[in-house]
Amino acid sequence: MKEYDLLIIGAGLFGSVFAHEACKAGKKILVIDKRSHKGGNVYCENVEGINVHKYGPHIFHTNDKKIWEYVNSFVEFNRFTLSPVAMYKDELYNLPFNMNTFSQLWKVRTPQEAKDKIQEQIAALNIEEPKNLEEQALSLVGTDIYEKLIKGYTEKQWGRKATELPAFIIKRLPVRFTYDNNYFNDKYQGIPIGGYNKLIDGLLEGIEVRLDTDFFESREELTALAETIVFTGQLDRFYDYRFGKLEYRSLTFEHQHLPISNYQGSALVNYTEKEIPYTRIIEHKHFEFGTQPTTVITKEFPSEWEPGVEPYYPINDERNSVAFKKYSDLAEKETNILFGGRLAEYRYYDMHQVIGAALTAVNKYKGNK
Template identity: 75%
Template sequence: MTTKQYDYVIVGAGLFGATFAYQARKAGKKCLVIDKRAHIGGNIYCKDVDGINVHYYGAHIFHTNDRSIWNFVNSFVEFNRYTNSPLANHEGKLYNLPFNMNTFYQLWGVTTPEEAQARIQQQIAELNITEPRNLEEQALKLVGTDIYEKLIKGYTEKQWGRKATELPAFIIKRLPVRFTYDNNYFNDKYQGIPVGGFNKLSEGLLEGIEVRLDTDFFGDPEYFRGLGEKLVYTGALDEYYNYRFGALEYRSLRFEHKHLEIENYQGNAVVNYTEAHIPYTRIIEHKHFEFGTQKHTVITYEYPATWEKGMEPYYPLNDEMNNKRFKQYSNLAEEEENVIFGGRLAEYRYYDMHQVIGSALVKARDELQLPRLENRA
């Protein structure tokens, strides 16, 4: 019987693959991690541009209520106190997000929660929507006309590439509305950015583990399967099965990065542009994630895009057709021996960073018979 060179060959050096590899190495297993990109970290990769850590694949802010996961990531790198407080720009006027008393004051000049609640409820009552048939009606039933028209409609239609009346209602199951003067976007107890950028986290997870970059699993899948006792696959599930049931659909993104010889462009890390006629959804100014004091700045325009094969898949279109198709693929995956599937692409779901790490820790714990992380808050 031939002994394999590795216990695990891990396809993908993003958060799922890196977390699984870290746990496996800690358990005494030998791992090989491969990634088709020229860097580790997947979509949390940061590129150093003149001393500014540019979130190269869009803004990433770590947040969680799970103290065990917060302690886990802080064991690799210290996190700063960054609080996500985005702004929305509509026709040149700025509004705070998420929807809170600051937003309602900016919209209507109201100063008390009672006034704001009455304004929203009056608008909802006038619409007389009982069973929302689409996203537009669902949003209107939740927040009324003004918030929807100025802060939701245009942004959402750009993001999904369809009219809000053509999108299913379930996409917006709820909208965060706060009747306090609180601009913190997340409700989670823990939040921040790694001091020195997210690459510090990826490097910590993969320290001491063999990594091969610019290496495409699909260039020779049988070779890579043959290297290890088991395969950990974090790529697109439909691609793994050569699109047997058809391609799963996504929305993609395109980024335009600009270096500016000014100290401060917009005064905030994230500003959303909510009008439909503006082609980008937001502008990111990266230095503000780490309270940068550089004499220059880097901004990124984020454009939504129709996904096609070969493009990076970002947001799964979890409608009825795609979920049915994914179920066909996941049924095949369940029958696989010696293959572990995980991550946002293999599971065809939108994951926040803490959820990816949590999923990888659970898969590793079950596979390696490790103890559960403690101090769960």
């Protein structure tokens, strides 16, 4: 008889939801995390009353009413609506691409004028089969939007020229012919009042959590503690990189606490020219409509990933997809190890998708036990 029913590796959203639901089913659980805090990348640090999103901005948005009600059962969410702006060579543009953007670009006023301008630019390019990301984007939105609002940002994000990136990265570019700056179309969106730590604390209430605990440093000892393992880390590392390392893009963050009440008037400002090394500046207090006398801003710098650096965005090209398939085939053969979350599944997940996947996985686990 082992000490725990479940060892959950990773105290992020997936691990925390899985732990909460399994605990409700009467399972004895140990959650471990290599970091010194719970919450994974949704962790917030409180700086003079401002909840700072330490690993980049997290705006919760979903059309799934059940998921929305689920998260609100732990902490009330506010009415924050993401309406970012983009800076290009001292020119400000509304995002997503909408009638405000087109008016700022071309002084047009009607949807038909904007459509005509975009189609005129697309027709002049005569691109029949886009061969790369640049041609794909140009064929969707034309020259002006691409050059000012897409090209530099994308090349910084991926660390490659747009002509070297595959066309499939941009399947579509949302273009709205309305004066609507709401970035997401989802019915439900907001930020937890008091920060995401309240959500994680609610999920993990009454569950044993050990922080500063690296699974790979005590693998045999930790594995021996539980009947079943839930692993939310990097799948390739779990299998000792036997099929090679899966590649990612990473991010670094430069946080500044400033003695002013309002730095940029928006939670997010994108910097789309390539000459500026960061992709955006986050001003955290605006997520919760803060009125504090000071403010905290974060500059976000995309970077190459290497082992030991936090992985953020999977590079789902052909080589990585082939390697991941080999790893996932191994994972499916495991009998008492479950894998889940963005790293274990090598995919980009929005928060509501992580929660949905965790609920599905834990229901399957309970059904098998």
